[in-house]
Amino acid sequence: MKFGGSSVADPDKIRHVAQRFVEAKRRGLNVVGTVSAMGKTTDQLLALASDVSPTPNPRELDMLLSTGERIACALVAMAIDDLGEEAVSYTGSQAGILTDSAHTRAKIREIRGDRIRTSLEQGKIVLVAGFQGFSRDTMDITTLGRGAGDLTAVALAATLGAACEIHSDVPGVFTADPRIVPGARKLPFVSYDEMLEMAASGAKVLALRSVELARNHGVRIHARSTFSDEEGTWVTDYEGMEQAIISAVTHSETDVVFTLTGIPDRPGVAAMIFDRVAQAQVNVDTIIQNVVHGRAEMSFSVPAEDVAATNEAISSAQADLGVFAVEMNDRLGKVSLIGAGMRSHPGVAATMFRTLAELEINLEMISTSPIKISCMIGRDRIPEAVRALHEAFALEGEPQPEPTI
Ligand code: ADP
Ligand code: ASP
Ligand code: MG
Numbered sequence: 001m002k003f004g005g006s007s008v009a010d011p012d013k014i015r016h017v018a019q020r021f022v023e024a025k026r027r028g029l030n031v032v033g034t035v036s037a038m039g040k041t042t043d044q045l046l047a048l049a050s051d052v053s054p055t056p057n058p059r060e061l062d063m064l065l066s067t068g069e070r071i072a073c074a075l076v077a078m079a080i081d082d083l084g085e086e087a088v089s090y091t092g093s094q095a096g097i098l099t100d101s102a103h104t105r106a107k108i109r110e111i112r113g114d115r116i117r118t119s120l121e122q123g124k125i126v127l128v129a130g131f132q133g134f135s136r137d138t139m140d141i142t143t144l145g146r147g148a149g150d151l152t153a154v155a156l157a158a159t160l161g162a163a164c165e166i167h168s169d170v171p172g173v174f175t176a177d178p179r180i181v182p183g184a185r186k187l188p189f190v191s192y193d194e195m196l197e198m199a200a201s202g203a204k205v206l207a208l209r210s211v212e213l214a215r216n217h218g219v220r221i222h223a224r225s226t227f228s229d230e231e232g233t234w235v236t237d238y239e240g241m242e243q244a245i246i247s248a249v250t251h252s253e254t255d256v257v258f259t260l261t262g263i264p265d266r267p268g269v270a271a272m273i274f275d276r277v278a279q280a281q282v283n284v285d286t287i288i289q290n291v292v293h294g295r296a297e298m299s300f301s302v303p304a305e306d307v308a309a310t311n312e313a314i315s316s317a318q319a320d321l322g323v324f325a326v327e328m329n330d331r332l333g334k335v336s337l338i339g340a341g342m343r344s345h346p347g348v349a350a351t352m353f354r355t356l357a358e359l360e361i362n363l364e365m366i367s368t369s370p371i372k373i374s375c376m377i378g379r380d381r382i383p384e385a386v387r388a389l390h391e392a393f394a395l396e397g398e399p400q401p402e403p404t405i
Contacts, residue, residue, distance in 0.1 A: 037068025202252030
């Protein structure tokens with residue numbers, strides 16, 4: 001059972017979460033929990049670090065950031081004790097979460113679950129601090145990247161052969177962000193493939209890497225509410241008899257688009273530029289390239305937090321390729337349609353473009369996968385675009401019939 005930062009934001013909420021763990025335990029389950037740092041703690045710690053140092057040392061940053069979840073876990077364990085059950089909290093390293101040594105974006109290599117299992121056998125509720133691990137190579141504490149509390153939860157479930165409940169301030173995965181579309185509908189089931197596309201295009205209710213891990217290890221995720229017992233959304237390998245053409249509209253407002261012009265047009269140039277970008281550990285999303293008057297022009301989008309690393313990578317490419325023009329645009333956002341049924345239904349893109357055209361929204365970049373269409377548009381137009389697309393594809397209304405799993 002994982003509870004996100006908003007679910008443990010203050011002492012009352014911490015006691016409430018403790019109650020949820022205790023209820024599960026008293027239903028006869030073995031309970032392993034992970035919680036995120038309270039409220040906006042991680043953001044505050046990051047801001048504090050940058051107030052102290054313009055380029056915080058990554059090892060020390062991880063020492064700092066990992067404390068947030070440690071605090072939350074210890075507090076939840078205390079509250080569980082008060083409710084009459086035994087609990088024990090562990091840091092990621094005490095729980096045996098072993099990672100590589102890439103600070104602030106470490107990858108989990110394995111989880112040594114012995115200590116967790118022993119505590120479970122002793123009848124304890126085990127709490128593991130989310131979002132962190134330990135590198136054997138450097139003997140240092142690492143963190144796993146923003147939003148990676150979800151990843152800790154799925155990794156623990158995979159190790160222990162458990163199902164994974166991810167609790168947050170929304171009761172499941174919706175047809176659009178309910179903060180933007182109040183009439184959005186909760187989806188009873190989402191396939192891994194659709195959830196991967198949704199997470200990659202901004203539906204932050206489940207973090208992308210956690211969904212990847214769940215798919216690779218067959219972990220069933222139940223995304224549900226911290227505050228009620230209602231059934232949430234199951235993310236599984238379920239594929240319906242007849243797939244909905246469109247399952248959800250997603251959006252993101254954090255992409256930054258780089259446009260490089262006047263690049264030499266010859267084989268290997270794109271490979272060289274994107275090698276540099278990959279070496280800087282930047283996750284590139286949409287890429288577009290074409291050739292104008294014998295020079296190549298390319299645009300690609302990256303997450304806002306990767307802008308500095310991208311700039312460095314581009315400078316290093318310029319050193320080898322000669323100077324080309326670089327423009328950066330942080331006034332764009334992305335709206336996407338996700339749906340496994342679009343594979344076999346032509347016309348989805350046309351309807352999407354028409355809907356946006358009726359609002360006089362300009363499309364800056366378009367990218368597709370077999371089950372997704374994304375458009376980059378002005379960031380200030382995102383909410384109305386999401387609402388219009390949700391309506392155009394009739395996503396409100398009656399839920400689909402629920403299959404049994
Ligand atoms: P936590 O702090 O529990 O990890 P997050 O803030 O990461 O929670 O994720 C929950 C938020 O995701 C919700 O408050 C909601 O605004 C947002 N969200 C975006 N898209 C969706 C969607 N399609 N369905 C549900 N929630 C969504
Ligand atoms: N506390 C971390 C973050 O804010 C991890 C998480 O909440 O999932 O990114
Ligand atoms: Mg989250």
